Amino acid sequence: MPKRRSLDPEIVNSWPEIFKDVRIDVVPIEYLHSVHVRFKDGKVWEIDVKKSLTKPNLDIETALEDLLQHYESVIDTVDFRLDTAKVKKDIKKRTAIFMKKRK
16 A cells, blocks of 8 residues: 655645645546656656646556556656645635535
8 A cells, every 4th residue: 555645845835724734645637737757767757747638649647557557666756746726726616615505
């Protein structure tokens, strides 16, 4: 089972009252900005998820899974970069809808 991760401090600082206690298990692909893959030999690949989502014949989720499985033995770290502005916007929108329904 993958280790649960806390959010990067930079993300927490963008909206501390919400993000400070968040732990990550799964992130929907539409909330990813990019993925940085650091290999044991020092190479770094940056995958632009936002750009990839606009390509009609590319299933970015499957492509990422395949890439991570294929290179698993030579990957040092994988850093999933969140689109914090989108997360913040969606949380505020959904909270507003929820609060309106409670009245």
